[in-house]
Amino acid sequence: MRSILWAACVRVGIDAEGAEVVGPQTAYKLPDGVVVRIGGRGKKLVASREVAMARWLDACGVSTVRLVPDIPQPVLVDGRAVTFWQNLPPHHPGTLTQVAGALGRLHRLPLPEFELRRLAPLARMAEDITAARTMSEDDRHWMRAHLEELRGRWKALPPGRSWSVIHADDWDDDVVVTDDDEVILTGLGRMVIGPPEWDLVHAAIECWTMASINAAQYADFCTGYGCDVTRWDGFYLLRDIQEFRMALHTMRAAADHPVYQRQAVRRLAYLRGDGGMRPWPGWGDLD
Structure with missing residues (x-):
């Protein structure tokens, strides 16, 4: 190098x-x-x-x-x-309100003239299921059926905000604030054209699935952006896709690092409805 x-x-x-x-x-x-x-x-x-x-x-x-x-x-x-x-100059992580504001500014921009990929949220999921070698064949059969269900639902995605440039990745560390209060958006590599709601669902998952932020913090995020994505008809589909992606990521990691296996099994059990109502205890744990 x-x-x-x-x-x-x-x-x-x-x-x-x-x-x-x-x-x-x-x-x-x-x-x-x-x-x-x-x-x-x-x-x-x-x-x-x-x-x-x-x-x-x-x-x-x-x-x-x-x-x-x-x-x-x-x-x-x-x-x-x-x-x-x-x-980057000296900086610290942005607050949820600052993150929401940065995402809002991004989503309001006109589409760029250069070519940019469109969001394909279910891409490579079939390969991820095959790569989940530590899961049983019955588990993989359920996941393949779940993937087909999500594909059908994605084709019928309810109308929402106009598609725009979206961050399309976990933005927790990708909005920073300098010592003179300049809010800087980083993590440009995964940006695509897609529904703005895709970026907003991540905050809802952190609150209502993972319980890593509380309801008041989530309300601050919604205020900073100007809407609550959970009130949109398509929210549950995007939530389900993102949670499935998170589970598959853990399963793929478990194939090479056994420390992730317990979490992979836990997340799959939650997705299958074996863990009760959200928020799901331990969803964000590493093992």
């Missing part, structure tokens, strides 16, 4: 001396505050979309992670897309 880092920096005229690893082994911080990210092989299109998204948000006046200016990006080295970013 360091050889790729050096080659990319030489190509754009940046000094890589003193680079330090930050986060995963594919990100480096340079002494001048530049953060260099090295993408996976064959991921140039993904990196290009992230670059386009950062530029588009900045042009729309939305505070987000900023690219190093005057550099053509991404830079391709040995099949990997390398991008250059300005390091």
